Structures are given as C-alpha cells and as structure tokens.
Amino acid sequence: MKRLVLLLALLALLALPVAAQNLDLNQGGPVEITANDGIEWRQQDQVVIARGNARAVRGGVTVDADRLIARYRPRGAAQGTTSTATSPSGDSPLSGGEIWRLEAEGNVRVTSATERAQGQRAVYDMDQAVMVLSGRGLSLTTPEQTITARDSLEYWPQRRMAVARGGAVVVTSDDRRIAADTLVAYFLDAAPAATQAAAPTPAARPPIAGLPAANEGSRIDRVEAYGGVDIRTADEVVRGERGVYSPQTGLARLVGGVRITRGENQLNGQEAIVNLRTGVSRLISAPGTRVQGLVLPGQQQPTQAEVPQPQRPAARRPAPPPARGASPQ
DSSP states (O other), rough: OEEEEEEOOOOGTSSSSOOOOSOOOTTTOEEEEEEEEEEEEEEEEEEEEEEEEEEEETEEEEEEEEEEEEEEEETOOOOOOOOOOOOSSSTTTTTTEEEEEEEEEEEEEEEOOEEEEEEEEEEEEETTTEEEEEESEEEEESSSSSEESSSEHHHHTTTTTEEEEEEEEETTTOOEEEEEEEEEEEHHHHHHHHHHHHOOOOOOOOOOOSSSOOOGGGGEEEEEEEEEEEEOSSSSSEEEEEEETTTTTTEEEEEEEEEEETTEEEEEEEEEEETTTTTTEEOOOOOOOOOOOEETTTTTOOOOOOOOGGGGGOOOOOOOOOOOOTTTO
C-alpha cells in the first residue's frame, strides 16, 4: 500500500543536537510523518492527522501508532495561540512553524536505539518535555530494567526521570522485582564521549532481550517507591510503606511497617536494608522499639547480616505531580 509522507519542519528546534539513545522528541531536526491511510491537514485548527500505521521519526526516536495527531503553532508563539497564516514558501503547510504537542492513539510504540515504551495512548508535550502513556500494556524498557504500570507512565527525558503510577513494577535483567503503588526511576546522566571512554565500565550484565547494551544515559541510578512496597528475592518477601533501590549497588532500603517473610517465618520492624544480589536482609528497629519476629522450628530463618552504612541509598524528593496539560484526555 502506498504510504503518504509529510515532512514537518520544526525550524525553532533545528539547532538542537540529536540524542538517539533516549526517547526525547525535543531533540533533533524535522519530524517525518508517514501513514497508510492518509494525512489530513486542518489549517484552521493548526492540526495534522495521520491515519493507518502512522509513524513519526525525529532524531533517532520513532513513534508508531494507529493514529497520530500533531498540533503546531507559528514559531515563537505561546502555547494556545492560533493562526491561520499559510507557509511563506508554500511548499509545506507547516514550514516556519513548530509542533508543541504530539498525540498517538492505538497500539503506541515509542523506540530509540536503547529504549522503548508502549501503551494504548501517548501524549508528548514539547513545552514541558514530557511523554505520558496510558491504557493497557504500559511499559518502559531499557537494556537492564523494565518498568510497567497500570494507570499511567510518565517519561521526562530531560529530567532523566520516569514515573509509573498504579501497580507499578520494576524488573531487572537478573529477575529482581520491586513493586509499589508509585515508582519514580532516575536515570544516570549521559557522560561526554571522551569521559565515557576513559571511565572504567561496570560489570557486564545480561541486557533485556531485543535491546543492545546500555550506555550511561539508559542506566537507572535509583528507584524511589511509594505505597505498598513489595521487594522479592529468591528466598524472601520484604514489604514496607516507602523505599529506595539502587541498581548500581543492589541495595534497597524500606521504611514504615516493614515485614520480612521467609517461608512461615516473619520479622517486623520500622526499617530494613535488603541486598537483592546476595539475598541478605537486615531489619532495623526504630528508637525506643524492639524488632519483633515469629520464627518456627525447622524453617529457614531470615538472615540479618550487617550492611556497610555508606552503601545505603538515600531517599530524595517525592514523586512529581502529573504534568499539567500533558495528561491523556
């Protein structure tokens, strides 16, 4: 089937460098949109609609969906400004303009060299530099971790952050699992090429199937968990109210009503340090309280080994609110 092609020249953004690793549509040059069933330009509404296996490509990032809606405005105009002026050159309806919002509907897939995200609907707000996915099958996959959610999945490429809401889960390439009501993942900043070449590389881990090895910009620095935190190792289940996990050290810290369960044995406290690589856990009591536990004869007991203090990941700021103007409608 013949595919229609439209090149949307985003002249206001042409000077920005290309970042092919991250799912960042704010980086790069023009956007090329293709579709099987036609591309409609609504000049009065300043909207371009592509239908049927629609695809938008920019700077190494590809967006595939059943339908794509690109909302544009004159270059330099404030969000919400409308204009019916045509292109000065007449060769492109959007020449001299800029896309400020891209909406994808139906079987959405967003991919780059080392990351991919998917859902039923996605809204990318160029002003706020945030993509919000919703619908069934929400996931964000990097070479070493997969993040899934039930309600929404936000990706902030320039802040190096992703927020998963509702039944959120992070699964690492070595099958470690962290679940919570809300998870906030912070990615490492990509170092300059010369710095990356000089710096020692971390120990190699098997990447997620279908993706190449990660660069620094695709590695998760830490994951903050809020509400109903559940961490599972080969032998234990550790639950708490809040937590933070560092993939670089393999350590997780949980606070608030912590319970460590191994078989029928259970230990209760206010704080726990869990080493997801070794399966060793340490339960810590709050000041003035005692650690409580139920240990049955013949059952394997939870291990309480010392964890070096400097290796504890520190919790930082809380999860950000949903992006205004970027949430799915």
